[in-house]
Amino acid sequence: MHALLGENGAGKTTLMRIAYGLEIPDRGEIEVGSESRTASRERLASPREARALGIGMVHQHFTSIPAFTVAENVALAAGWRETGRRAMSRAREVIDRLGLPLDPGAVTRDLSVQLRQRLEIVQALAAEARVLLLDEPTAVLAPPEVAELVNVIRRFAAQGGAVVLITHKLREVALVADRVTVLRDGRVALTGSVGAFDPRALSAAMIGDDPALAETRRVSDTAEHEPRISIAPADQEPIVLRAGEIVGVAAVEGNGQRELLRAIAGVDSSPPGLSLTVSGSVAFIPEDRTTEALIGEFTLVENQALGHLDRLPRWLDWGAIARDADAVIRDHDVRTTGSAVAAATLSGGNQQKFVLGRALGRDPEIVIAENPTRGLDIRATGAVHGRLREAAGRGACVLVHSSDLDEVIALADRLLVMHAGVLQELPRVASRSAIGDAMLGLSREPR
Amino acid sequence: MDLELLIAFGAATVRVATPLALAALGEAISERGGVLNLGIEGSMLAGALGAAIGAIAGGPWAGVALGMAAGMSAAMVLALAAVVGRADQIISGTAVTLGAIGLTGMIAQQAFGTAGAGLAVPTLAPVGVPLLEQVPVLGPIVFRQSPLTYLTVALVPVVAWLLFRTRFGLELRAAGEAPLGAAAAGVRVRMVRSLGVLAGGALAGIGGASLVLAQVGTFTERMTAGRGFIAIAIVVLGRWHPVGALLAALLFGAATALQFLFQASGITVVPYQVLLALPYLLALAVLATAVGRARAPAALARNE
DSSP: OEEEEOOTTSSHHHHHHHHTTSSOOSSOOEEEEOSSSEEEESOOOOHHHHHHTTEEEEOSSOOSOTTSBHHHHHHHHHTOSOOHHHHHHHHHHHHHHHTOOOOTTSBGGGSOHHHHHHHHHHHHHTTTOSEEEEESTTTTOOHHHHHHHHHHHHHHHHTTOEEEEEESOHHHHHHHOSEEEEEETTEEEEEEEGGGOOHHHHHHHHHOOOGGGGGGOOOOOOTTSOEEEEEEETTSOOEEEETTOEEEEEOOTTSSHHHHHHHHHTSSOOOTTEEEEEOSOEEEEOSOIIIIIOOTTSBHHHHHHHHTGGGOOSBOOHHHHHHHHHHHHHHTTOOOSOTTSBGGGSOHHHHHHHHHHHHHTTOOSEEEEESTTTTOOHHHHHHHHHHHHHHHHTTOEEEEEOSOHHHHHHHOSEEEEEETTEEEEEOTTOOHHHHHHHHTTSSOOOO | OOHHHHHHHHHHHHHHHHHHHHHHHHHHHHHHTTOOOTTHHHHHHHHHHHHHHHHHHHOHHHHHHHHHHHHHHHHHHHIIIIIISOOOHHHHHHHHHHHHHHHHHHHHHHHHOSOGGGOOOOOOOOEEOTTGGGSTTHHHHHSEEOHHHHHHHHHHHHHHHHHHHBHHHHHHHHHHHOHHHHHHTTOOHHHHHHHHHHHHHHHHHHHHHHHIIIIISSOOTTTTTTHHHHHHHHHHHTTTOHHHHHHHHHHHHHHHHHHHHHHHTTOOSSOHHHHHHHHHHHHHHHHHHTTTTOOOOTTTTOOO
């Protein structure tokens, strides 16, 4: 049983999708089978072929169709010709063989989450799979259900099956796996027997430890500057963010950082248990350029207007707004044929330059940015970083979250780490592994 | 074809197009905000009944006011269900229309008795525009119409201005294109969508009123006969733009007026029923061909 570990975007799912014929690799080779039957090739043509070679996959999200019966879903997934009663009896055979009790006549919609997860596994194994790929199968399960799933996987492995389990929960690795591989940026960062590594070694491998980058931090003394944002968890000392500093928030996706940033930006209401004080004008740079920051079908001028809705008069003066948009395009080197084109026609980097220019255009006192360089190339990333540093240099309080820890460390004067909705400040000189431990909740002081 | 017949045909086109254009302007506002208002038929029907009751009680202009209020109240139901309550827009809209059919029928029986057809409602007589009505051909077609027709034409630039020149219009269109993006920019999406639906209901209500007060002169059950749904096709054909909606409404008006023309000239080649069905066939054709490059608001019929 093999665990595949890595941060979001490390390439775990992509690798498994290649192994299942869903994605085409740029290069490399796939080998399936044992001495008796070996197929070695550059890629698999389709999931159909993967199934024929004995590979089954359980995806991150349920793939069963709620309106179908269990038998119908199994028949669909396994590509059976049988329908109706004959599919029902064949599904019953499979279920009995696998030892995963399920009523083949039950309508999938009526199943509990646990049973639906079980159905996903039956679907994956129905075509006599020898290799089972599991993509974060425990994400939707509560602890007792995880234990049940682990038993099922163990039984499959005991019968001679091979299992790859994608996860980013270190606990599960120790619980289930025999061997472990850690991916980082699409490369193998570590691989070997589970017993050989402690959790800290795994987390260090996931996050990487490159001391050279730490020196690029800007040193500045802002302790006496005007407070802009105060974040006070219930009965705790508030964390005060001040003018002129860049504060980075490091967190694994889904730990409450999105909610926190949006609450400070005034887009959402405060998360429970945190009291926020925000003093100053706020510019918010949401992470998704195409669905949130910009409206693709609107022109840059219209998007410019939307960006400063609170300062817009009731009756619009499009001439003045167009002049503002043109100024942003000029000052921030946005490559476009003009301000009257739809935002969707710009490249990602130029869209982001426009978003940033629009946000910084009126010298906001507070800048909130979520993943401001996601999907950008190195040049555009550099331009965005430069603008954020400039804003801080002009006295703005800049709060940045990035899923890329390197980016947080490169930008931040101060470092906050959020895990499971709890915020803590780490010293600026904290090592990367200490940051990683805090992000995964390994080093949180007991409260 | 003699000139007199052509003038009669033209005038009928404009008269018939008026309620369609009003409803289509309303639907365009609603759809620009991302709400596909299938309750527009219900709003028109409510507007028609409101107009009949109001006109009998206080004259035609009271009818217009009550019709508008009735159209808005039907739209209010949709706004509460589909926008505030985030219920499915298609189902809520259908429910509003079906509910309006039942409710208006019941109220009409209570208010007017079963006599129904004999009911006479004070109407808005056509008003000639001085000088312009003297223009040959065009004068009697365009400038000897009900005041509600002039109101409709005046509303076209007003709606265009509302959608494209005001902060509200920008917020509404943003809510219709990208509710998430709008919310991130600080737009109160449900609020502006609700206001869009209400404005649309008001215009559809006036549309229903114009049907009673400027076209038919009475109220009968289900008298809108699918005009609201045709207004939805008109919005598509008019590419969600007020000017386009006006022009498309005239096209549908002409398709309807064609039967008057054929009857008046005694042409019997085509059965009368086929001509009656013409606007609906046209609506089907419009929706099926989706009219070239026309693009609906991206978030149409989707709740945030």
